[in-house]
Amino acid sequence: MPDDIADEKSHEAEFDALAKRAGLTIAQDRRSALLLGFKDLRRMTALMHQPRIAASEPASVYAILSVTRNA
């Protein structure tokens, strides 16, 4: 099986598993459009997974002044 077909099937399997875990029933006529959205999300989440400094942690995000101050 060519790699791109295997990747596609892997994507679809992951999509189906995550949808089931979220309690969603995906209508068949919406599945292909949602799969495109899923792939776009995967592209974006990949950008999140980079090395970060220790100070970059979620607690700061919930204290607006710590984010907006000129630190």
Place this chain on the structure above:
Amino acid sequence: MKALHDYSIAEAGALLRDGSITSMALTEHALARIKTIDPLINSFITVAGESALADAADADASFARGIDRGPMQGIPHALKDIFDTAGIRTTCHSRLRIDNIPQDDSAVAARFRAQGAVLLGKLATHEFALGGPSFDLPFPPARNPWNPDHIPGGSSSGSAAAVAAGLVRMAMGSDTGGSIRGPAAFCGTVGLKPTYGRVSRRGVFPLSYSLDHCGPLAWTVEDSAIAMQVIAGFDPCDPGSVDLPVPDFRSKLNRGVEGLRLGLPRHWFVKADGVSPEVVRALDDAAQTLARLGATVEEIELPNYELYNACGRVIMASEAFAIHENDFQTRPLDYGLYTYLKMTPGAFVTAADFVQALRLRRELALAVNAQLKDFDALITASTLLPAAKFADLDPHRPPNLPVQAMPFNVTGHPAMSIPIGFSASGLPLSMQIVGRAFDEPTVLGIGATFEAARNTHPHRPSFGVAGTA
């Protein structure tokens, strides 16, 4: 003599106070324009004519008794239909909330009411401030007053369309990834997203808790400042509200830009896919105008635009899905298709993805802060293109509107879109001005200086009924 709708809030306020006009006259004029023009642009979901006339009578009675509650007294305005209004339907442009009549006002609606402002009604939005423009919802999408074949942008679509059409001087919108600044840009109005925490979100249906902002869309920068004076301030009932002194938002409107240093992250829009050459030319011209007025404009580098966009979209998708989780499990087909397709991916974000997005968010905010140590403000694009045609949208897939606004939802900085001219096709072009956290007065001051220098509001869309009532 100008038509009544062409008087700004500041001008109409002065005339109300010297007795030249009445709130009743302003309100009747606005209702007449809505009746004539709104069928062409669908900006209103609910027109509250009867209560508006009662509000106007109350305002006139107050003026007659020498009572002056503030600059919005007697001034007609409108709210995006995600702001709760006591006794007036608040639908979020969705069949899921089509019969929702709140018992209480949102914090913003309450502040306008306390000032004696006149609420004309509730405005179209993308469904739940996300999915649109759609034709499968209970109300039609708003249209662009400059050319109703074109979209007005969103999600504060009705707010921008109503202001541009001269139906209201100011309308409230919300902004989670550009939903004030995008439609303001496409419709040629001013649109200000204040600093996160500056304006209460209480009673506004959330899209994404940590990215949502409320702010005004107005015809002039001064009117935006006046609206901010009414709505800004600490609210202990909004967990994101910040307890800081409220400045005089008009304090820098006449300061000019002499001596200011403005950073220009030109690489964000010049290197963006699909950017229009006329947008780049207009932005370069705007930067030169500010330089001629005495500002120093320097190109700067910020992290890649896509990092900001992706960070914001991952957070927004996660938070939005969490808010709508139960309805997506039990009645997903009640949402419009665009909303469904944009919101569902939030179910697929893992906990690790979300935490990494929050970590990145801090770094991206600090990168902007670092530039704002050296610069008084930043200027950049609001949109990469003029407004698209409805006919060019794919009905089966939600559009990815070419708006470059998400970075400042991620960072929380105040950001304002202002008109800078028109495309060859006659559609508005715009610029975004970004300030230090809680420094809206500088943003407004730069905008007011540009607005005065370039006379950016020489005319309104006409609809062939420019002289209406």
